[in-house]
Amino acid sequence: MTTTGGTQLTLGDVPVVPARCRLQWEAAQQGYVILYPEGMVKLSASAAEIVKRVDGRASIADILDSLAQAFPGADLRDDVLEFLNAGYERGWIEAQGR
């Protein structure tokens, strides 16, 4: 496990989807899901745009830059942090080196 403590993720953290979880397109639901032991979370279209950029190398700041290029004009900072922290709390997002 790469995470410790219950603190919040910040812009410098590098998020990663842990190996026990799987991001998958589900045709029946017309959306992406994250699957994990005995459970799943269904991602909205915008949440999927965030998770697709979570590769274990990009920091949250990098992800925000990439999103800003793809969706100019939107201020996504708070939404992205909130979403990734929700995943961190629930265990389908971890942070490299923490």
Add this chain to the structure above:
Amino acid sequence: MQATSEDGSRPRAGNPLWLLAELTYRCPLHCVYCSNPVDYIRSGAELSTDSWLKVLREGRALGAVQLGFSGGEPLARRDLETLVREARALGYYTNLITSGIGLDERRIAELRTAGLDHIQLSFQDSTRELNDFLSHTRTFDLKLELARLIKQHGYPMVLNVVLHRQNLDHIEQILSMAERLGVEYLELANTQYYGWALLNREHLLPSREQIARAEEATRRFRERVTPNVKAYFVVPDYYENRPKPCMNGWGSVFMVVTADGIALPCHQARMLPGLEFPRVQQHPLRWIWYDSPAFNRFRGFDWMREPCRSCPERFKDFGGCRCQAYLLTGDSANTDPVCDLSPVHRTVVELVERAQRRSEPRSPLFFRDDRNSHKLGSH
């Protein structure tokens, strides 16, 4: 959730998300709270490998994405690796729900190669004495070794310990065991009273104080280990004032297929009278899910009686559990009597009151085995 179709006449179902494959009723353990039917010994022949492969394909085509291999003990099926391989190729997240008996390092590795995503290993207790007594086997040391091997082979692991009157006071030890084993998830689900657990209820229903202490210990544990370990604690329904949203509603997201091919909307429904549950040998899963009378019987809200029918909470709890309603009131269309709005909630209150006293149980303890299944099976 959209509950009714445009004309309001008939519930419109979403697609199933969960498929539970109860591959066999055979089990080397004899747990006193087993969720299999008491009369499992009278069930039909087990599905063939080809029949299971067909069920897996049809389930996936319907949209099911979480797949549980359960039983009995699913490792008793020698074709488990074949089924896992196909399931994973179809895109299921594959969960093995096991006592561990039948597992060794070779099989752990082979299942990993076949694409198994996760193993849920059950312990009956944190002590050898009670683990071995409750399961009526000598399996404690083997389970410890298997837990180590499962982690060594890189699986995420859920540790499942069913809680009840006999082991709740070992909660601190159970929590430390989970931490020592390095599991990611800890499921501390109290026994609910169906099947074998219902027969043994006097021995198993805990006191209020036992539950409160265990819940508090789990809360402190959770504070300390989050987010490394996720710990779930489920209290017995009898101690609630409102029913659980059982299965998120009948025929809403969950389908079970039993060892002999009967499709059910929950683990327990097989014993409900007046319903004919379809067989996967005779019908495609799509028909079973969307069109069979049994899967439509308690969908939506039109089947409800008062107090559910006009209750604002019906959208949240779907009237609770049909099986509990049947077992405690004799009619599966009644409100789950766990709800304190039920006219017969008193039944549950009396059972709970009795559990506060420390009296010797009057009934014997029944282990889940073939002899007792013959003797106690009702049909």
